[in-house]
Amino acid sequence: xxxxxxxxxxxxxxxxxxxxxxxxxxxxxxxxxxxxxxxxxxxxxxxxxxxxxxxxxxxxxxxxxxxxxxxxxxxxxxxxxxxxxxxxxxxxxxxxxxxxxxxxxxxxxxxxxxxxxxxxxxxxxxxxxxxxxxxxxxxxxxxxxxxxxxxxxxxxxxxxxxxxxxxxxxxxxxxxxxxxxxxxxxxxxxxxxxxxxxxxxxxxxxxxxxxxxxxxxxxxxxxxxxxxxxxxxxxxxxxxxxxxxxxxxxxxxxxxxxxxxxxxxxxxxxxxxxxxxxxxxxxxxxxxxxxxxxxxxxxxxxxxxxxxxxxxxxxxxxxxxxxxxxxxxxxxxxxxxxxxxxxxxxxxxxxxxxxxxxxxxxxxxxxxxxxxxxxxxxxxxxxxxxxxxxxxxxxxxxxxxxxxxxxxxxxxxxxxxxxxxxxxxxxxxxxxxxxxxxxxxxxxxxxxxxxxxxxxxxxxxxxxxxxxxxxxxxxxxxxxxxxxxxxxxxxxxxxxxxxxxxxxxxxxxxxxxxxxxxxxxxxxxxxxxxxxxxxxxxxxxxxxxxxxxxxxxxxxxxxxxxxxxxxxxxxxxxxxxxxxx
Numbered sequence: 001x002x003x004x005x006x007x008x009x010x011x012x013x014x015x016x017x018x019x020x021x022x023x024x025x026x027x028x029x030x031x032x033x034x035x036x037x038x039x040x041x042x043x044x045x046x047x048x049x050x051x052x053x054x055x056x057x058x059x060x061x062x063x064x065x066x067x068x069x070x071x072x073x074x075x076x077x078x079x080x081x082x083x084x085x086x087x088x089x090x091x092x093x094x095x096x097x098x099x100x101x102x103x104x105x106x107x108x109x110x111x112x113x114x115x116x117x118x119x120x121x122x123x124x125x126x127x128x129x130x131x132x133x134x135x136x137x138x139x140x141x142x143x144x145x146x147x148x149x150x151x152x153x154x155x156x157x158x159x160x161x162x163x164x165x166x167x168x169x170x171x172x173x174x175x176x177x178x179x180x181x182x183x184x185x186x187x188x189x190x191x192x193x194x195x196x197x198x199x200x201x202x203x204x205x206x207x208x209x210x211x212x213x214x215x216x217x218x219x220x221x222x223x224x225x226x227x228x229x230x231x232x233x234x235x236x237x238x239x240x241x242x243x244x245x246x247x248x249x250x251x252x253x254x255x256x257x258x259x260x261x262x263x264x265x266x267x268x269x270x271x272x273x274x275x276x277x278x279x280x281x282x283x284x285x286x287x288x289x290x291x292x293x294x295x296x297x298x299x300x301x302x303x304x305x306x307x308x309x310x311x312x313x314x315x316x317x318x319x320x321x322x323x324x325x326x327x328x329x330x331x332x333x334x335x336x337x338x339x340x341x342x343x344x345x346x347x348x349x350x351x352x353x354x355x356x357x358x359x360x361x362x363x364x365x366x367x368x369x370x371x372x373x374x375x376x377x378x379x380x381x382x383x384x385x386x387x388x389x390x391x392x393x394x395x396x397x398x399x400x401x402x403x404x405x406x407x408x409x410x411x412x413x414x415x416x417x418x419x420x421x422x423x424x425x426x427x428x429x430x431x432x433x434x435x436x437x438x439x440x441x442x443x444x445x446x447x448x449x450x451x452x453x454x455x456x457x458x459x460x461x462x463x464x465x466x467x468x469x470x471x472x473x474x475x476x477x478x479x480x481x482x483x484x485x486x487x488x489x490x491x492x493x494x495x496x497x498x499x500x501x502x503x504x505x506x507x508x509x510x511x512x513x514x515x516x517x518x519x520x521x522x523x524x525x526x527x528x529x530x531x532x533x534x535x536x537x538x539x540x541x542x543x544x545x546x547x548x549x550x551x552x553x554x555x556x557x558x559x560x561x562x563x564x565x566x567x568x569x570x571x572x573x574x575x576x577x578x579x580x581x
């Protein structure tokens with residue numbers, strides 16, 4: 001068969017297959033064009049999920065008659081002032097969106113530019129440009145999407161499913177630009193100039209109010225800046241629907257970023273649960289390639305391992321902040337947990353002579369120097385204090401009142417009632433103590449040789465430095481094998497299977513968290529089995545010691561499985577239960 005040059009209409013339809021997957025793809029391209037045009041108010045309307053009509057109206061700079069004529073030509077763009085593809089600062093630039101969309105629909109463009117006396121209208125089907133009374137910005141109407149390619153039309157989902165996809169796209173675009181107002185179908189409204197916290201609430205739901213942690217970290221060595229918000233570990237979703245990730249203000253779905261987010265939450269959230277976030281990573285444009293997919297949802301980093309490490313450390317450091325980081329404690333330094341197995345050794349004593357009651361009410365607490373010295377190992381408090389509340393006023397979790405069901409500690413501090421899960425609290429304390437100790441590696445007299453495919457050898461060796469942090473030292477052993485010279489002490493694993501899993505993960509995602517997750521599981525199981533159990537009676541000294549220690553423990557808000565450790569209930573909330581004003 002001879003080689004032939006395809007006609008323009010067919011080339012445009014092929015390009016549409018790359019850029020335009022569904023109505024949401026059209027909305028994304030048109031809204032990004034509006035943002036690049038300087039719009040700060042964008043109104044989107046879709047009918048029948050977008051298959052009948054998509055209308056995008058903006059108040060941007062608009063186009064002149066000449067620009068309007070060029071805008072529907074392939075590879076025409078106003079967003080690449082020079083020929084440097086490594087310095088792309090616009091949302092879109094390929095110059096394929098408008099002609100591609102027009103090739104599979106009926107498109108009409110109304111636009112106005114202040115340099116001309118009136119607006120212009122272009123009906124792409126007949127190519128006519130005529131004067132228009134349009135007075136501000138640009139309106140693009142896309143009707144009968146995929147009517148010219150019926151085969152594509154039949155693969156669309158139902159109207160509600162397509163509308164949901166459009167809503168998701170608009171939310172992600174709205175999250176990228178707080179200075180811009182968005183209105184979708186006059187139902188979803190995001191006012192311009194919202195601050196980040198209010199837009200997060202508007203997009204993710206009111207249940208995130210007061211439960212998001214701010215992030216703002218820079219790296220001078222690599223010129224990276226990460227900011228935004230992440231959820232408390234006890235706030236999670238069943239899917240990644242509320243994870244918003246941006247690179248240089250471009251919304252992306254990148255494996256490096258998603259993997260870093262998962263790794264940061266690894267020891268505070270179950271693997272089948274997902275944190276919420278709106279994270280913005282800014283870095284030099286020449287350190288990231290955004291020209292890797294027509295839809296511009298994927299990026300390639302010049303140094304992905306550095307990016308991943310930077311993000312993991314930033315998020316873990318934020319999650320690790322203790323409850324006392326925001327409120328200084330005067331009296332009580334941390335109750336030492338080492339050795340962990342000896343902590344609260346009286347918990348494991350014979351309980352047969354103890355009364356079996358559901359509520360263990362604390363006897364009056366004597367705020368004497370002896371009490372503080374024995375329980376909290378603290379300096380003598382001010383002798384002028386007049387009450388227990390005064391003594392404990394500087395402790396975030398207050399002082400113990402009672403033990404309920406031999407599982408929960410009731411405490412009070414000022415105007416708050418505090419409920420603490422004793423097992424979850426001690427489990428987190430134990431886990432953090434174990435994790436803070438360096439991993440011990442065991443040198444092997446005879447290296448373990450694992451046979452792998454040549455491509456798997458390269459994959460495993462590419463993360464050799466990373467897995468060495470988990471105690472595994474490997475080196476190349478010929479073209480199709482690696483040798484293990486050191487392994488983590490007391491780890492009895494099928495190392496061949498582990499390295500195969502690592503290779504598969506590296507080839508799929510560019511990184512591996514296999515060993516880190518296995519280490520977390522090992523420590524978490526140990527901490528769970530060597531901590532205070534539900535059903536154990538505690539006396540007042542033990543309860544208060546546990547409160548003091550959890551106040552100074554990193555990631556103290558949840559146990560290793562992601563369950564809450566404590567709940568703070570304001571008395572004002574309790575008053576509403578009983579209809580007190």
